[in-house]
Amino acid sequence: MGTDIVLYMLGLLVVLIVLGVHIAIALGVASVLGVYLIFGSWDIALSLLGTTAYEAIRNQVFAVIPLFVLMGDFVSKSGAAKDLYRLCDRTLRRLPGRLAVATVAGNAVFAAVTGVSIASAATFSRIAYPEMRRLGYRKTYALGSVAGSACLGMLIPPSVLLIVWAILTEMSVGALFVAGVVPGILLALLFCAYCVFAALRNPDVAPHTSELLEEEKSPEALRGEVIGGIGILALIILVIGGIWGGIFTPTEAAGFGALGALALGVAKGMRGREIMQAIFDAGKTTAPIMILLIAASMYSRLLAMGGAVNVISGVFAGLDVAPIVLVLIMAGIWLLLGMLIDSVSIILLTVPIFVPIAQIAGFDPFAFAIFGILVIEAGLLTPPFGLLVYTVKGSVPDPSVRLGEIFRGSVPYWIMILVIAFLVWLLPGTATWLPGLM
Numbered sequence: 001m002g003t004d005i006v007l008y009m010l011g012l013l014v015v016l017i018v019l020g021v022h023i024a025i026a027l028g029v030a031s032v033l034g035v036y037l038i039f040g041s042w043d044i045a046l047s048l049l050g051t052t053a054y055e056a057i058r059n060q061v062f063a064v065i066p067l068f069v070l071m072g073d074f075v076s077k078s079g080a081a082k083d084l085y086r087l088c089d090r091t092l093r094r095l096p097g098r099l100a101v102a103t104v105a106g107n108a109v110f111a112a113v114t115g116v117s118i119a120s121a122a123t124f125s126r127i128a129y130p131e132m133r134r135l136g137y138r139k140t141y142a143l144g145s146v147a148g149s150a151c152l153g154m155l156i157p158p159s160v161l162l163i164v165w166a167i168l169t170e171m172s173v174g175a176l177f178v179a180g181v182v183p184g185i186l187l188a189l190l191f192c193a194y195c196v197f198a199a200l201r202n203p204d205v206a207p208h209t210s211e212l213l214e215e216e217k218s219p220e221a222l223r224g225e226v227i228g229g230i231g232i233l234a235l236i237i238l239v240i241g242g243i244w245g246g247i248f249t250p251t252e253a254a255g256f257g258a259l260g261a262l263a264l265g266v267a268k269g270m271r272g273r274e275i276m277q278a279i280f281d282a283g284k285t286t287a288p289i290m291i292l293l294i295a296a297s298m299y300s301r302l303l304a305m306g307g308a309v310n311v312i313s314g315v316f317a318g319l320d321v322a323p324i325v326l327v328l329i330m331a332g333i334w335l336l337l338g339m340l341i342d343s344v345s346i347i348l349l350t351v352p353i354f355v356p357i358a359q360i361a362g363f364d365p366f367a368f369a370i371f372g373i374l375v376i377e378a379g380l381l382t383p384p385f386g387l388l389v390y391t392v393k394g395s396v397p398d399p400s401v402r403l404g405e406i407f408r409g410s411v412p413y414w415i416m417i418l419v420i421a422f423l424v425w426l427l428p429g430t431a432t433w434l435p436g437l438m
Helices: 002-018 023-039 042-058 060-078 080-091 098-114 117-134 139-154 160-169 173-179 181-201 219-244 250-267 272-306 308-317 323-338 343-360 365-379 387-395 403-426 429-437
Strands: none
Touching: 002 023, 002 272, 023 042, 023 272, 023 343, 042 272, 060 080, 060 098, 060 117, 060 160, 060 219, 060 250, 060 272, 080 098, 080 117, 080 219, 098 117, 098 139, 098 181, 098 219, 117 139, 117 387, 139 160, 139 181, 139 365, 139 387, 139 403, 160 173, 160 272, 160 343, 160 365, 173 181, 173 219, 173 250, 173 365, 173 429, 181 365, 181 403, 181 429, 219 250, 250 272, 272 343, 323 343, 323 365, 323 403, 343 365, 365 403, 365 429, 387 403, 403 429
16 A cells, blocks of 8 residues: 555656646655655654654755855855866867867866856856857857866766765765766766867867967966966865865865865955855755755655555566666656756656666666766756756856757767766776775
């Protein structure tokens, strides 16, 4: 009976999402109603909801999310991201398609301090796109590099998606962070190679020039860029190096990272108003995620109480199909959901069901997590509702940009993300090597 109720609640959840109900409300309604139907008591259902919220928020692991988001906001608002981009541009000045490569490189490094793809897309839409257009880069090429490389924000640690995945599966946050490093670097290198190849194949998309703006030639500009770039690299070493070296727990690393980012912001000229704005923005980003996590914890409990995970896993196990078929089914669901809802919601909805199936199929948990994050990120570039594409559209300072241009420019990056995802599935060592060294 419990299993039937849970399956009905999953159907109700899908209906509510299709009707446009916010994912947190849909999860909460389906979960509380399901517990009520199982036990026949509103007191039990509401008491369980309160207990779940309390236990979820009191866990110190949850502090990682707001602290890392705050670190990223300090860096973004300090102007260090722009310094980093211009420093990459200086370094790659002789390379074909250098501004697109600098965008990828800047996003890869920026991802290591922000952990949110949306933040990367919004930041580099305002920084990189105008520079590329000023030098005659084709729109689709420029927009594609911004939207595509923003996906690195959810793979290269500290990633909010990796944190949420670790919380749901009770995996080590630090180990999962380290698991994303090699696939993240491979993806960034593949993006860079494509940018150079496209520029060599058709020079019209990225006219080659070594021009520097007058303000970029001054020693003061170079000094500011070096301070911003070195500051960001120091933060990466502090956070990722501290976790990998066993000096900090992820929560401690997030706290020290936020303090380091604040110090960098002050050094770059941030003062009271800008600091408070960064704190408010971090709160606006974090609060919906925390509410989602509470609702998802209730949803996970409902699945466990009703035994639905075992039933669904048994159905998949009884299909007697090759593991690649299971992988393709899960990847297809992730891509479909990526067209409709955000990445965190996708993980909250699917991971409690998919992870046990992956275990039955014999997938390594770290490799499966990185594979899943990559496919989910690809969904954010999938038409017609790719969330990153809409973020770029709303952030670029060019009203003539059309959604179709961003989608067309993003297609090669969408393909490359899936290539690396299936490389991780075929060669799980790409994700398990570094965690094995910890």
